[in-house]
Amino acid sequence: MNRKSTFIFLFLILIVCNNCYSIEKKYNYGNPYHPSPYFEEDDPQFEEGEPVWIVDTIGNYFFSLPTKLILWNRKMTNHHFSEETKQYLIKYIKQNNLRDVKVRFNQYAPLSEWKRLAKNESINPFVKYIIGSISLLSYTFLPDRLLAGFVGGDHYNPYTNTINVYSDLPAVVIHEGGHAKDFAQREYRTWYSLAYAVPVVGSLYHEARASDDAINYFAENEDSKQLEESHELLFPAYSTYIGGAIGDLVPSPITAVTVLPGHVYGRWKKRSIPSQMEERNKRVK
Template identity: 55%
Template sequence: MYFDEQNPQFEEGEPYSVIDFIGSWIWIDSLIAKVMIWDRRIQNHKISFETKKYLMDYIRDNNLKDVKARFNQYAPLDDFKRLWHSKSVNPVLKWTIGLFAYVVNDVLLVGRIFGGDHYNPYSNTIHVYSDIPAVVVHEGGHSKDFAQRKYRSWYALGYAVPILGAFYPEARASDDAIRYFRYRCDKTEEMTAYRTLYPAYGSYVAGGISDLLPTSPYAVLYSYSILAVAASTGHVVGYVRQKQMEKEWIPKECMIAAELEKKK
């Protein structure tokens, strides 16, 4: 689908304070995410212009002309149109797994309340609900990763594999986000990315392990315990990585850019 004034590449939902408050501070998964990442901006449903601009710049810098970005917007009809016109994956996958993903993630789980930041490869759409640049660029990284694949259908199918399917794409998107901040010589956001994306990756690992747990009355307790351990481990690893990079941070190209800026 081509973008124009009636169908812009970037759209934002109308603010509804009550709904957004429920989605941010009442919905249990949102509260857990805030604690897990230790940042109230996760799924806060109020996205600043600065955060939106990071994703816009990322998409334009990487020439991702076909991806749609929705900022805190629930638009199931428009998402179905994008799914209908999508030619990025095999039609069989699109109308089976893709349709199921659309019904669950884009219709039933109303993003304004239950939504988490995610990328839908079947409709090639990014959904953003958090006000953290590292998170939104991470989602942009998924769209870039998918766009670069020769066999997109197989890659999309691989992501749907239980337990292990998300590990590689999530790591790749996080790495790309960190590299992008370095490319922009943006030390502040790069350091924040280590503190944000590493514990977030821990949550994916925890989810994969939880899928292996047998059904029992204590399954939920075990799952949240695993999540706490995995996220805490991610925080530790991210903190160590951040401190390592702070010592050796300034890339040569950023030093050159800084010198040129001083001479202006």
């Protein structure tokens, strides 16, 4: 890829990022397509893994380094949660009526996840037991509790309807909540889950939806601190998906640095948050 092509490539990433997110619109709270009952007392909706010093320390200071460097934030996959971050996600889940979504804070629970896979009736059994089993085999034998940031990381699993988070960052956990909310509002969840795996464009739509929801959620709550952090984290994170999508078409080393324009644009865009919020308040009132 020559210099001119590289410039055009990076410029296109900025254009895509610019059109993915906007805080100048009204936030819509979740209304799941298939309402589900609350969790039972012996199976709480929110669980946190017991601290395991050696595992969490190795995960935080070694395996998570790639993600920390790419997104330039030391709290990425740090395997420790402040009460503030946990409450952000708990409040989000409740406000968006996600009553059947399991949330695991830095927890490794393969047996429980296999049971949830079997109980999930919103995904076609054939797809659930083939693709869902593959995702759980990875979860079981390549545990994010240790390897997050190197293999895997914060994610929502539609086949078990579980949010697994390892980063003490509200922007990240709400983004994963956005995935759960997005799936909850789909009538045909099986097809929607399969769409994520479509080469080039599959992940781009899902990731944009989740990040847009997170950013607008913070705007709805007038949380300027988290709005700024969302711009610093979610814009570069999304640009890595764009790089991966383009890499599916034209393999090139340049796709590895697609995070850079995301960092630049996210930090530039956050300077306009006050004016965007002012415009938003005019529109929603």
